[in-house]
Amino acid sequence: MREPIVRLFISASQAQNAAAALLAAQFAPGRVHLVSAPSPSDHASLDEITASVMAGYVLRSRARVLAERILGGCSLVVVHPPFGSAGLAIRTLESFGATESGLASAVEPSRAWDEAAPLSSALALPVRWNQPTPLSNMLCLPALKKSRPGFLGDLYPHTLSMSDVIGMPVLCSVGAPLSRLLGLKLLKQGAAPLSSTLGLKLLRQGAAPLSKALGLKLLSRNPAPLSSLFGLPALCRAG
Numbered sequence: 062m063r064e065p066i067v068r069l070f071i072s073a074s075q076a077q078n079a080a081a082a083l084l085a086a087q088f089a090p091g092r093v094h095l096v097s098a099p100s101p102s103d104h105a106s107l108d109e110i111t112a113s114v115m116a117g118y119v120l121r122s123r124a125r126v127l128a129e130r131i132l133g134g135c136s137l138v139v140v141h142p143p144f145g146s147a148g149l150a151i152r153t154l155e156s157f158g159a160t161e162s163g164l165a166s167a168v169e170p171s172r173a174w175d176e177a178a179p180l181s182s183a184l185a186l187p188v189r190w191n192q193p194t195p196l197s198n199m200l201c202l203p204a205l206k207k208s209r210p211g212f213l214g215d216l217y218p219h220t221l222s223m224s225d226v227i228g229m230p231v232l233c234s235v236g237a238p239l240s241r242l243l244g245l246k247l248l249k250q251g252a253a254p255l256s257s258t259l260g261l262k263l264l265r266q267g268a269a270p271l272s273k274a275l276g277l278k279l280l281s282r283n284p285a286p287l288s289s290l291f292g293l294p295a296l297c298r299a300g
Contacts, residue, residue, distance in 0.1 A: 065119060066142060066150050067127060068159035069135045073097040076136035079157040083140060086153060094118075094139040098131055107132055114139070135160075 070076040080095045094117030099105035110131050114124035117139035131137055138159070142150040175181065178188045194204040224231045237247040253263045269279040285295040 065117065066140045066147065066154070067119065067123075068138050068140075068154040069127070069130055070138065070157065070159055071135060073136045075157050075159075076138050079138050079154050079159065082153050082157065083138075083150065086149060088140065088142070088146075088150070092141040092143070096127075096131055096137040096139070098134050098136050105132070117141075 068079070070079065076095055076097060080093050083093045084090060096110070096113050096117070099110065107125075107128055110128040111121070111124045114127050114131070114137060115121060118141065119127065119139060127137055138154060140150045140154070175188075181188050197204045235241055240247045251257050256263045267273055272279045283289050288295045
């Protein structure tokens with residue numbers, strides 16, 4: 062749930078009129094919460110008023126501050142606006158003389174930006190790190206892994222490695238396991254096996270075979286051939 066909009070009013074009638082205007086503006090009753098200032102005869106405590114404010118889905122720490130203002134004679138309206146209607150809610154509340162809520166807005170601390178190290182600045186990481194294993198520390202993983210007794214230790218009595226995960230031995234007695242797996246020879250007599258497989262000549266007499274194959278000129282007097290090809294300007298002015 063998004064943070065609600067809270068506004069204080071000096072008089073209870075202002076708060077009541079503001080809440081009524083919000084309901085008239087098609088805000089659902091469950092999205093508008095009114096807490097009026099208690100009368101002296103109510104003998105309401107700060108905890109009771111805090112609970113009333115929290116009933117409008119306001120955090121306890123914020124509700125405590127608002128309750129102190131309500132205990133001093135102010136009235137409160139809490140609005141949970143649907144998406145896109147926050148501006149309407151604020152304008153409606155302020156049209157009835159709403160005052161500041163008395164709550165400090167959360168401000169994100171600014172980060173120092175170093176033009177010489179943009180990636181480190183964006184990730185809020187130091188350029189140099191004294192940690193010998195930064196990735197392990199970031200992922201909360203040990204740099205060295207020993208065999209663990211217990212459940213996993215019974216399944217894997219030795220160190221669990223990538224070879225164990227994919228079911229391949231760390232060392233293989235076969236001299237060329239990948240070539241044998243793919244059914245390929247380790248050595249071939251042909252000097253250009255790829256060209257022979259694709260039926261291409263290793264050398265061609267043409268000076269620019271790719272340009273001839275695509276029907277393009279090797280040299281062009283056009284200073285911006287790509288822009289001309291797509292009908293785009295070489296330079297664009299910012300609007």
